[in-house]
Amino acid sequence: MQARSPTTAPGGGGRLSVLQRHLTAVPLSGQVSSATYAPNFCYTLDNDLLTTEQRQFYEENGFLVIKNLVSHKDIDKFREVFERVCKKELTAPGMVVMRDVAIAKSEFVPDQKAITKVQDFQELPELFEYCSLPQIVQYVKCFTGPNIMSMHTMLINKPPDAGKKTSRHPMHQDLHYFPFRPADRIVCAWTAMERIDRSNGCLVVLPGTHTGELKQHDYPEWEGGVNKMYHGVRDYDPSLPRVHLTMEKGDTVFFHPILIHGSGMNRTAGFRKAISCHYASSDCYYIDVKGTTQENIEKEVIELALKRYGVEEILLKDAWMAKGRLVQGERINL
Numbered sequence: 001m002q003a004r005s006p007t008t009a010p011g012g013g014g015r016l017s018v019l020q021r022h023l024t025a026v027p028l029s030g031q032v033s034s035a036t037y038a039p040n041f042c043y044t045l046d047n048d049l050l051t052t053e054q055r056q057f058y059e060e061n062g063f064l065v066i067k068n069l070v071s072h073k074d075i076d077k078f079r080e081v082f083e084r085v086c087k088k089e090l091t092a093p094g095m096v097v098m099r100d101v102a103i104a105k106s107e108f109v110p111d112q113k114a115i116t117k118v119q120d121f122q123e124l125p126e127l128f129e130y131c132s133l134p135q136i137v138q139y140v141k142c143f144t145g146p147n148i149m150s151m152h153t154m155l156i157n158k159p160p161d162a163g164k165k166t167s168r169h170p171m172h173q174d175l176h177y178f179p180f181r182p183a184d185r186i187v188c189a190w191t192a193m194e195r196i197d198r199s200n201g202c203l204v205v206l207p208g209t210h211t212g213e214l215k216q217h218d219y220p221e222w223e224g225g226v227n228k229m230y231h232g233v234r235d236y237d238p239s240l241p242r243v244h245l246t247m248e249k250g251d252t253v254f255f256h257p258i259l260i261h262g263s264g265m266n267r268t269a270g271f272r273k274a275i276s277c278h279y280a281s282s283d284c285y286y287i288d289v290k291g292t293t294q295e296n297i298e299k300e301v302i303e304l305a306l307k308r309y310g311v312e313e314i315l316l317k318d319a320w321m322a323k324g325r326l327v328q329g330e331r332i333n334l
């Protein structure tokens, strides 16, 4: 079992306790107004951007959708850059261009049809621009505080399913991949680059699960195959209440790294696009994942680093130290 993060209120765990903490909140002065209330928020920081209702929603659900946050102009620009990456006209150190497992062994076609996602574009200025957009960063700060690092960058190009359901992303918690804490100072921004709904494989979230523990993850037992490192929560219970996030182009969801989420298969002929960045406070610290549920992902990353780059004797945290990039403030621990 993973230890709870220090910023999480003691006795936490379960949506009920979060609700109870709200209900027992005491006003600072005699006046009962939302501004003077001091509820025990722990997943958001004091800020002058989020309304009390928005903070409360994130505290209880572990995600928050902000409509129309990124302009269509910016998104169209990112789309063009992505197309140039697919054609190999643009590249950057560390960037990983990944094909879907269903077509991994088929003949190489140098366009987006082959590409399921581009990861680690932090050294490609034309895409990293997304991570620095002021309107995104101002929200990120409400979760991380002022010293902000981008830790993981991704442009997901979910392909039309090849018939084996490999375009799905199993239910998971992003914290499984992160050897740093506290979890509450990490947040993902995920922006729809077009309308995304159930037909093309929208995000599916289990509201409130961010108050739970980090769970054991393995490859799901899917007949059609699973993409490299797409681990899912072990013993996923499909009867838990799910929410399908339908989003329009430019809408952005911010979510907690313990929130259980995934995405469905793409039943359309188009490539469903989203761009995302995981941010963390640079005050976060690295942990040793040995003896924890994260040992299996560390093992895979070490094997990949050896195979791809011939790097020996690395730890999960070394990979992350190399990927992390300051967005705002001061680089402290990460």
Ligand SMILES: CCCCCCCCCCCCCCCCC(=O)SCCNC(=O)CCNC(=O)[C@H](O)C(C)(C)COP(=O)(O)OP(=O)(O)OC[C@H]1O[C@@H](n2cnc3c(N)ncnc32)[C@H](O)[C@@H]1OP(=O)(O)O
Pocket (backbone or CB within 6 Å): 096, 097, 098, 099, 100, 101, 104, 105, 119, 152, 174, 177, 226, 227, 228, 229, 230, 231, 278, 301, 304, 305, 319, 320
């Ligand atoms: C120094 C390493 C740093 C790593 C840091 C940690 C990464 C962890 C991700 C963090 C995510 C945090 C946020 C949560 C996000 C949740 C996720 O998205 S999890 C999924 C993350 N997945 C990955 O990071 C995988 C990245 N992809 C790759 O490394 C490569 O694309 C590759 C899968 C290894 C393929 O290499 P490539 O060179 O492109 O391809 P080939 O040379 O053609 O094939 C080599 C080999 O791999 C097989 N293969 C190809 N594509 C896939 C695939 N999609 N799934 C499974 N297997 C694939 C291919 O068949 C070849 O196999 P062979 O047996 O060797 O012939």
Ligand SMILES: Nc1ncnc2c1ncn2[C@@H]1O[C@H](COP(=O)(O)OP(=O)(O)OP(=O)(O)O)[C@@H](O)[C@H]1O
Pocket (backbone or CB within 6 Å): 168, 169, 170, 171, 198, 201, 202, 204, 220, 221, 232, 233, 236, 261, 262, 263, 264, 265
């Ligand atoms: N055994 C499993 N382990 C982990 N995640 C799973 C498992 N089976 C399905 N999922 C995931 O559950 C999520 C929801 O699946 P679901 O099939 O409902 O989504 P959908 O395809 O968007 O919607 P629809 O119900 O219309 O097919 C997806 O992220 C899917 O990848």
Ligand SMILES: O=C(O)CCC(=O)C(=O)O
Pocket (backbone or CB within 6 Å): 154, 156, 158, 169, 174, 261, 262, 263, 274
């Ligand atoms: O399908 C997506 O766009 C997101 C999948 C996801 O959760 C992830 O890559 O961490």
Ligand SMILES: [Fe+2]
Pocket (backbone or CB within 6 Å): 172, 173, 174, 261
């Ligand atoms: Fe994820």
Ligand SMILES: [Mg+2]
Pocket (backbone or CB within 6 Å): 264, 265
């Ligand atoms: Mg389905």
